[in-house]
Amino acid sequence: xxxxxxxxxxxxxxxxxxxxxxNGYDDISPETAELVLQTAKELNYTPNAAAxxxxxxxxHNIGVLFIDDSMSGLTHEYFSHIxxxxxxxxxxxxxxxxxxSNNIGKEKTSFLQHCRYRNxxxxxxxxxxxxxxxxxxxxxxxxxxxxxxxxxxxxxxxxSDNEEGSYKLTSNMIAHxxxxxxxxxxxxxxxxxxxxxxxxxxxxxxxxxxPPEYIxxxxxxxxxxxxxxxxxMLDLPDPPTxxxxxxxxxxxxxxxxxxxxxxxxxxxxxxxxxxxxxxxKILDPKLTTWEQDTDALGRIAVDKLIDRIENPRTAxxxxxxxxxxxxxxxxxxxxS
Amino acid sequence: xxxxxxxxxxxxxxxxxxxxxxNGYDDISPETAELVLQTAKELNYTPNAAAxxxxxxxxHNIGVLFIDDSMSGLTHEYFSHIxxxxxxxxxxxxxxxxxxSNNIGKEKTSFLQHCRYRNxxxxxxxxxxxxxxxxxxxxxxxxxxxxxxxxxxxxxxxxSDNEEGSYKLTSNMIAHxxxxxxxxxxxxxxxxxxxxxxxxxxxxxxxxxxPPEYIxxxxxxxxxxxxxxxxxMLDLPDPPTxxxxxxxxxxxxxxxxxxxxxxxxxxxxxxxxxxxxxxxKILDPKLTTWEQDTDALGRIAVDKLIDRIENPRTAxxxxxxxxxxxxxxxxxxxxS
DNA sequence: GAAAATTACTAAAACGATTTCGTAACTCCA
DNA sequence: TGGAGTTACGAAATCGTTTTAGTAATTTTC
Numbered sequence: 001x002x003x004x005x006x007x008x009x010x011x012x013x014x015x016x017x018x019x020x021x022x023n024g025y026d027d028i029s030p031e032t033a034e035l036v037l038q039t040a041k042e043l044n045y046t047p048n049a050a051a052x053x054x055x056x057x058x059x060h061n062i063g064v065l066f067i068d069d070s071m072s073g074l075t076h077e078y079f080s081h082i083x084x085x086x087x088x089x090x091x092x093x094x095x096x097x098x099x100x101s102n103n104i105g106k107e108k109t110s111f112l113q114h115c116r117y118r119n120x121x122x123x124x125x126x127x128x129x130x131x132x133x134x135x136x137x138x139x140x141x142x143x144x145x146x147x148x149x150x151x152x153x154x155x156x157x158x159x160s161d162n163e164e165g166s167y168k169l170t171s172n173m174i175a176h177x178x179x180x181x182x183x184x185x186x187x188x189x190x191x192x193x194x195x196x197x198x199x200x201x202x203x204x205x206x207x208x209x210x211p212p213e214y215i216x217x218x219x220x221x222x223x224x225x226x227x228x229x230x231x232x233m234l235d236l237p238d239p240p241t242x243x244x245x246x247x248x249x250x251x252x253x254x255x256x257x258x259x260x261x262x263x264x265x266x267x268x269x270x271x272x273x274x275x276x277x278x279x280x281k282i283l284d285p286k287l288t289t290w291e292q293d294t295d296a297l298g299r300i301a302v303d304k305l306i307d308r309i310e311n312p313r314t315a316x317x318x319x320x321x322x323x324x325x326x327x328x329x330x331x332x333x334x335x336s
Numbered sequence: 337x338x339x340x341x342x343x344x345x346x347x348x349x350x351x352x353x354x355x356x357x358x359n360g361y362d363d364i365s366p367e368t369a370e371l372v373l374q375t376a377k378e379l380n381y382t383p384n385a386a387a388x389x390x391x392x393x394x395x396h397n398i399g400v401l402f403i404d405d406s407m408s409g410l411t412h413e414y415f416s417h418i419x420x421x422x423x424x425x426x427x428x429x430x431x432x433x434x435x436x437s438n439n440i441g442k443e444k445t446s447f448l449q450h451c452r453y454r455n456x457x458x459x460x461x462x463x464x465x466x467x468x469x470x471x472x473x474x475x476x477x478x479x480x481x482x483x484x485x486x487x488x489x490x491x492x493x494x495x496s497d498n499e500e501g502s503y504k505l506t507s508n509m510i511a512h513x514x515x516x517x518x519x520x521x522x523x524x525x526x527x528x529x530x531x532x533x534x535x536x537x538x539x540x541x542x543x544x545x546x547p548p549e550y551i552x553x554x555x556x557x558x559x560x561x562x563x564x565x566x567x568x569m570l571d572l573p574d575p576p577t578x579x580x581x582x583x584x585x586x587x588x589x590x591x592x593x594x595x596x597x598x599x600x601x602x603x604x605x606x607x608x609x610x611x612x613x614x615x616x617k618i619l620d621p622k623l624t625t626w627e628q629d630t631d632a633l634g635r636i637a638v639d640k641l642i643d644r645i646e647n648p649r650t651a652x653x654x655x656x657x658x659x660x661x662x663x664x665x666x667x668x669x670x671x672s
Numbered sequence: 673g674a675a676a677a678t679t680a681c682t683a684a685a686a687c688g689a690t691t692t693c694g695t696a697a698c699t700c701c702a
Numbered sequence: 703t704g705g706a707g708t709t710a711c712g713a714a715a716t717c718g719t720t721t722t723a724g725t726a727a728t729t730t731t732c
Binding site: 001003004005015016019020023047048050051052053054055056 | 717719721
Binding site for chain 1: 337380382383384385386387389390395396397409410411413416417419420423427429430432433434435437439440441442445449452453454455559585588589591592595613614615618619620
């Protein structure tokens with residue numbers, strides 16, 4: 001590997017001068033700078049991030065904490081879109097991203113230790129169990145953090161508007177004449193709470209009753225659990241005419257159950273999903289859903305994190321809401 | 337941050353001794369070692385990867401090159417599964433993973449430079465344009481590389497058996513009595529070539545003709561292009577009774593076209609996809625497809641890479657084939 | 673034309689670890 | 703008891719870069 005020393009030897013200047021030339025300091029004469037730059041290019045010089053980091057304490061590396069065991073991982077379409085967006089925004093700003101696990105080498109440690117080990121300038125956290133002690137430890141540490149879809153008061157968070165999404169999906173059903181609207185939601189997280197709240201508010205605002213059996217819990221991204229919940233819903237003495245599902249993917253379980261009973265979508269049951277990333281649009285009929293702006297979610301998270309990293313004193317924690325929008329597919333029909 | 341020096345001061349031994357104790361060298365007395373370890377734990381010591389790397393020249397960091405602009409990115413279900421598997425296997429072996437882009441800071445450079453900059457011990461390459469000069473530069477460099485679904489002769493590669501997959505899917509159609517079988521394939525890559533070859537061989541082996549118009553090109557993961565190709569296929573004077581699609585996801589475009597024409601799957605047209613990661617199994621009817629073992633693909637790629645990294649002299653390039661298996665869904669019907 | 677200011681550079685320390693080589697102290701035997 | 707061998711440790715160099723403080727040489731200023 002060619003180093004600054006090689007360049008300094010060849011150019012007949014000191015390493016300090018080379019470093020300054022390379023970094024565009026202005027106490028280097030144009031001729032020297034030119035010579036150094038030229039030589040660096042000829043030798044195909046690449047700086048050494050580790051050495052640089054050691055001196056500057058800046059790794060230009062952002063940690064990504066995106067899963068823990070209980071969650072569905074990188075293969076979740078919604079999160080893979082966010083990850084993609086995080087990656088692109090980070091790269092556009094000169095940062096790399098590294099996944100944070102809770103081991104170093106083969107030793108078990110904590111997420112925080114891992115961040116320190118890799119000297120991450122900051123961390124984006126999403127799709128984890130935010131009650132997890134290791135996650136809390138990381139959030140409370142001095143490592144800059146931004147969370148997605150969850151909020152702590154000492155860190156910026158970027159949130160999709162779950163309450164509104166749910167409210168609008170419910171209202172959409174109501175606008176189509178439905179009055180018996182059920183909600184199969186995911187596990188009990190903050191996101192879920194907001195969605196339930198949005199659903200309930202929409203019902204209330206329109207003077208509609210919500211029988212407790214119209215709210216039922218399943219598991220996000222889990223087709224089987226949703227299928228079971230759907231079955232239970234349809235078995236009710238007074239079944240709903242419309243069902244809101246936890247997410248587009250899991251909806252497929254509900255769909256299977258509905259179709260198997262010889263019922264028709266949306267003829268007999270109107271349905272909607274949540275996420276709107278991709279699947280909804282290629283299904284036939286297209287699934288009405290709440291389209292989350294994953295692109296903005298990832299991008300803003302990274303922007304806020306970098307702001308926090310580069311302006312540690314002025315950047316203050318923000319609570320940011322990213323608007324989604326209703327995707328009107330073909331699964332909601334006027335109820336008559 | 338607490339460093340080795342802090343520990344050495346507190347324990348009254350030299351930094352050298354601390355380092356050795358921490359790394360389990362055997363020229364340290366049990367008592368000293370114990371003292372050091374204990375103190376390190378108390379102070380919550382975390383080693384500094386950068387400093388370590390600088391001396392040892394090992395980053396324990398694996399680069400992942402998974403996309404370039406022309407490809408569909410991390411959001412491709414097949415690759416997100418592979419990525420997940422790569423990540424887990426790497427972590428299990430004490431490596432972290434970092435995405436490789438072709439810029440450092442905000443300067444445009446090459447993938448290779450980026451790898452050097454971050455001192456990646458090795459790189460896993462998948463889902464890129466393998467003809468790209470930057471990719472070639474990386475593959476030809478001294479950075480250990482493993483490729484997925486493409487093979488260079490100086491690097492190990494892990495390949496799904498595209499020829500066999502295609503052969504079996506075709507044979508499956510034939511076994512169900514189909515004789516007019518069309519293949520809508522993806523862009524012209526090595527993977528595609530193999531699949532076409534498998535398809536043709538299967539047809540030949542069973543004494544079946546392949547009219548040129550039964551082979552048509554679309555774009556992987558692109559619903560619209562597949563829909564168009566399907567339309568063209570169905571418009572043929574003598575349309576096929578069975579169609580093989582490029583992948584499960586893109587199949588959705590074909591499905592839409594078929595259904596819109598009032599045709600039934602599999603009543604009127606039998607179909608199969610490719611990948612078998614997730615979607616196929618939640619569709620209704622379930623999509624017959626070739627199930628690739630993404631888990632093994634990622635895992636083996638990482639294992640081979642680490643082998644190459646840790647045993648540079650003995651590890652030789654291997655061409656590894658990972659078997660897939662037929663997933664028999666409900667979209668292939670006996671043709672009468 | 674001397675003092676002050678500017679310019680263009682360098683020496684050297686430092687970041688946090690690892691590793692080689694040396695050595696003092698102790699143990700072992702014949 | 704004295705030489706060989708072993709044990710447990712430390713000094714110091716080193717990895718590649720950045721940065722501070724200093725300094726010669728030049729230019730400016732009055």
